[in-house]
Amino acid sequence: MSTPGYFTAGDRIQLTDPKGKLYSFTITPGREWHTHKGWIVHDELIGVPEGSVVATSGGLRFTAFKPLLADYVLSMPRGATIVYPKDAALIVGFADIYPGARVLEAGVGSGALTLSLLRAVGPTGTVMSVERRSEFAENARSNVEHYFSGTPSNWSLRLGSLQDQEFTETFDKVILDMLAPWECIELAAKVLRPGGVFLAYVATTTQLSATAEALKNDGNFTEPESSESIVRGWHHEGLAVRPQHRMIGHTGFLIQSRRMAPGVDVLPRRRRPSKGSYDDIAPD
Secondary structure (H helix, E strand, O other): OOEOOEOOOOOEEEEEOOOOOEEEEEOOOOOEEEEOOEEEEHHHHOOOEOOEEEEOOOOOEEEEEOOOHHHHHHHOOOOOOOOOHHHHHHHHHHOOOOOOOEEEEEOOOOOHHHHHHHHHHOOOOEEEEEEOOHHHHHHHHHHHHHHHOOOOOOEEEEEOOHHHOOOOOOEEEEEEOOOOHHHHHHHHHHHEEEEEEEEEEEOOHHHHHHHHHHHHHHOOEOOOEEEEOOEOOEEEEOOEEEEOOOOEOOOOEEEEEEEOOOOOOOOOOOOOOOOOOOOOOOOO
16 A cells, blocks of 8 residues: 555556656566666665655666655656546546536546546546546556556446436536537536536647537526636746746636526626627537
8 A cells, every 4th residue: 555655556656757758667566667877776765755766777867756636746657638637637627526426527538627527526426437438448548447446336338429328426526528518518417416517628620619608598597607727837046937838728617507406597797798799600
């Protein structure tokens, strides 16, 4: 069993050299990790505290930590474009994913968001994932099992289109990462409890507009809110403090709404739409 703060057999270790380059492997008794300048014996890492500096037999030094979830996500095998950590963090926050929540997720991709959802709901919550493509589903399953050292008992993965699924349970949250989430608004209204959160992750303004209008037209959801996140890193070396030249710009839009009580009409918007707002908004 993994020991917080210390490395044990089976742990994933992340080594960082003085130039900031990352290396990662699983600590396996009896094995060695080789570099161009010596090797590190896995057994010698067991019992070492995180934040230590370890060296190869040739004197090459590294800082050693267990990788964060964001580190794992960015380095794991991908079958589809991942939900980046900055967006996954907002999804968990904006959708109010709490310990014990019942979450329905569709569009699993490589399993990046699934990992964040499973960690957020904890052992008392559940995550049901639906994925159309079998190769994506298998890759996601492999990534989840590798991260949790097995299949979490509170996770289920279904293969097929979300619209074709039958559900007997209700959910606290519905999280969609797919090409046409507006096609699933009616289903989301059926499976969400009153007050439950609907959230979709989309890449384009056309998808964003279509999803927003579908939520409004359905009549079971509050006025949707939309946002995007742009993360800019900073360089700081003495008095030389400036934005980094490279940044993580647009990755996707988040649009969320809440399920109204059955039979309760949504209050009308107070603002008037500007002229031309509803000209040809639906995608072909």
